[in-house]
Amino acid sequence: MASPGTDEKSPQGTHDEQLRLLQWETFDKWMDNVATERRRSRRWKIFFRCVFFVFLFASLANTIYFWHFSLAEDDEPPVHHLGVVDVEGVIDTEQPANATRINEGLRRAMENELTDAVILRINSPGGSPVQSQRIYNEIRYLREQNPDKPILAWIEDVGASGAYYVASAASKIYAAPASLVGSIGVIHSGFGFQNVLDELNVERRLFTAGQNKAFLDPFVDVKPEQREFWQSVLNTTHAQFIQDVKQGRGDRLVETEELFSGLVWNGEQAKGLGLVDSIATLEELSRELMGDITLRNYTPRLPLFERLGKGLGPVVQQLFGGYETSSPVQFRWQ
Secondary structure, eight states, X not given: OOOTTOOOOOHHHHHHHHHHHHHHHHHHHHHHHHHHHHHHHHHHHHHHHHHHHHHHXXXXXXXXXXXXXXXXXXXXXXXXXXXXXXXXXXXXTTSSBOHHHHHHHHHHHHHOTTEEEEEEEEEEOEEOHHHHHHHHHHHXXXXXXXXXXXXEEEEEEEEETHHHHHHTTSSEEEEOTTOEEXXXXXXXXXXXXXXXXXXXXXXXXXXXXXXXXXXXXXXXXXXXXHHHHHHHHXXXXXXXXXXXXXXXXXXXXXXXXXXXXXXXXXXHHHHHTTSOSEEOOHHHHHHHHHSSOOEEEOSOOOOHHHHHHHHHHHHHHHHHTSOOOSOSSBEEOO
């Protein structure tokens, strides 16, 4: 039994004090975790903001650079020159390399009496069959209307599939030695997710009128007859491609089993197959035709926001999975 002067705590008091200490420790740990998460979140916000501003700055710098040189081209003195029209990037209605824009540039270049020849500067993997055919047909038409003013194609890095389709309409095709040329074929790609819904125990409700209306739907099984039909569509489109390339290139083509198989070659190999007439850089081509480098770009200028998108777009598209296209069937090298 404790003496009256002894300061001894009861068991209940000791328990309450331990509980309070535990609560404070728990609260301190929780606050530390909150602070840590906030710091981590703040760091990620700073990181993404920095990345965004780097992309924005690069896009603005790219836009100002091209704006400066396009203004300089507009102010050039009226002298004889080679007109240049760019076919750059995926050929598609929703991309800068669309038929409306390229054909307008071709017409502007051909209408100028000081333009001695027009060069299609091509750096494209191809794209929409319809857009490629529109450009091809316009080149053929302009050549017929202006027989004394040649339209030439020069392939820079890539002139494949639909881009080669376009080039084949030109009077002659030049290419850089290490460029990639060819890929005369048609492609359609997609995924089948029909088993995913079963795994997730999800029912998809799709209503159609017409038994084949949804045969390209990724959540629907493709029947053998539908697969055969779609292959016939690709084959017919491929046949159109081959026919127009033969019409454009004529007897310059060295036909082999692989020529129209979808393979791609470098510039030197393409010359051996008759896909290309000569190997040259743009500067060499200009000197050959004019004696010096006298070029003027007739590609219609993009609106400001599209120019910003052009600078930023390729980076974003590479990060997040490529380009959106308007057509499921593509003249495109991948």
